[in-house]
Amino acid sequence: MRHALLLMSLVFIVISGGCAKSPALDTGSSTSSIRAAEAVGAGTVPLASFHLQLAKEEVARAEELAAKGDHDRAKSLLQRAEADAELAILLSREQTEKSEADAAMARVRQLQRESR
Amino acid sequence: MKTFGSLALVACAALTFGCASTAPTELVDARRAYEQASTGPAARLAPTELHAAAQALARAEAAFSDDANSYRTLDLAYVAQRKAEMAEAQASIAVEQIARTDSDVEYSDAQRDLVADQRKELGQARSDLALAEQNSENLANQLGSERDARRVAELESAKARAELAQLGELEDETRGTVITIPQSVLFRSNEAYLMPGADARLDLVVAALAATSDRNVIVEGHSDSEGSEAYNSTMTQRRADAIRDYLVRRGYPSGLVQARGMGEGQPVADNATSEGRSDNRRFQIIVERAGR
Numbered sequence: 001m002r003h004a005l006l007l008m009s010l011v012f013i014v015i016s017g018g019c020a021k022s023p024a025l026d027t028g029s030s031t032s033s034i035r036a037a038e039a040v041g042a043g044t045v046p047l048a049s050f051h052l053q054l055a056k057e058e059v060a061r062a063e064e065l066a067a068k069g070d071h072d073r074a075k076s077l078l079q080r081a082e083a084d085a086e087l088a089i090l091l092s093r094e095q096t097e098k099s100e101a102d103a104a105m106a107r108v109r110q111l112q113r114e115s116r
Numbered sequence: 117m118k119t120f121g122s123l124a125l126v127a128c129a130a131l132t133f134g135c136a137s138t139a140p141t142e143l144v145d146a147r148r149a150y151e152q153a154s155t156g157p158a159a160r161l162a163p164t165e166l167h168a169a170a171q172a173l174a175r176a177e178a179a180f181s182d183d184a185n186s187y188r189t190l191d192l193a194y195v196a197q198r199k200a201e202m203a204e205a206q207a208s209i210a211v212e213q214i215a216r217t218d219s220d221v222e223y224s225d226a227q228r229d230l231v232a233d234q235r236k237e238l239g240q241a242r243s244d245l246a247l248a249e250q251n252s253e254n255l256a257n258q259l260g261s262e263r264d265a266r267r268v269a270e271l272e273s274a275k276a277r278a279e280l281a282q283l284g285e286l287e288d289e290t291r292g293t294v295i296t297i298p299q300s301v302l303f304r305s306n307e308a309y310l311m312p313g314a315d316a317r318l319d320l321v322v323a324a325l326a327a328t329s330d331r332n333v334i335v336e337g338h339s340d341s342e343g344s345e346a347y348n349s350t351m352t353q354r355r356a357d358a359i360r361d362y363l364v365r366r367g368y369p370s371g372l373v374q375a376r377g378m379g380e381g382q383p384v385a386d387n388a389t390s391e392g393r394s395d396n397r398r399f400q401i402i403v404e405r406a407g408r
Contacts, residue, residue, distance in 0.1 A: 076188055079191055080191055080194050080198075083195040090206060094209050094212070098212045104219035
């Protein structure tokens with residue numbers, strides 16, 4: 001009887017432990033940065049596109065790690081993803097500003113040619 | 117200042133703890149990225165982002181001190197590198213924005229100068245146009261005056277011709293306008309000086325010649341066949357001279373008037389009749405055409 005009770009307790013503990021849900025991985029910050037990078041056209045600027053892709057892969061890898069129970073590692077990896085996404089945003093903006101600066105200079109040169 | 121403090125912290129951590137282990141590639145890359153960013157335009161144009169990079173690097177260095185090759189150290193180093201790159205990107209954005217602003221200012225200045233030049237050209241063009249219009253008006257007035265003067269001259273010429281027609285015969289020939297005056301209205305027989313009243317008749321010629329003072333005038337004296345040829349030649353010359361002298365006295369340029377005694381050599385009628393001889397005794401004042 002004691003053995004049976006002990007066995008049943010062990011089974012209950014195992015089942016209870018097995019059914020407990022792992023805490024969800026909070027990817028909100030990383031995915032927001034990724035969406036922001038896509039919104040500013042990071043996908044069309046080569047270097048920005050590269051970091052955007054890295055960010056996506058890092059989020060995917062983090063989710064895999066979280067699914068396996070390694071939340072600490074997953075969270076650490078999400079920091080990489082957020083950093084890559086933020087860099088993609090700035091690289092995309094840098095290209096936009098450069099294009100606008102070049103266009104402004106071209107307007108000046110054109111006006112100078114016309115006024116000669 | 118903040119950035120300098122963070123850098124000092126990072127440097128101390130590296131010296132104190134970093135020598136004990138070989139830094140992972142991620143941390144080496146992060147340190148190099150930060151050094152590059154901190155010695156470039158980011159120090160001036162992206163100080164906030166550069167400070168964030170310094171702090172990220174400090175966290176990575178601290179993690180490295182705790183556990184040199186843990187995933188946490190590698191991830192923090194990776195993030196620190198990205199933060200340094202972000203500072204450089206932000207500085208580059210600021211540089212481009214400054215360049216665009218400068219170009220916009222230069223464009224505005226160039227546009228303003230262009231407008232000023234165009235306004236000046238427009239003003240000059242308006243002045244030129246006004247001057248041209250004034251010149252055109254003056255020319256029109258001048259033409260009108262000349263037209264009026266010509267009309268007056270034509271009327272006077274017609275009047276003069278009408279008056280000359282009273283004096284004698286007026287004909288337009290190839291050699292010019294020929295006024296034929298009978299000898300008897302200018303000279304008495306055997307006399308070579310103008311008779312009283314002749315000047316009034318010759319004044320009609322003078323008035324007609326007033327409109328043609330640049331033309332050559334030839335005074336020809338003709339006689340009938342009575343008397344000797346030598347006498348007739350001499351007398352017609354003396355009488356032609358008398359007429360010429362009168363015209364010059366009345367103002368006609370002496371260089372343009374000639375006198376020719378033609379004698380009896382060019383009769384226009386039969387010398388056998390009294391009437392014919394009267395017709396032959398004549399003077400012709402020829403006003404040559406312009407350009408002769």
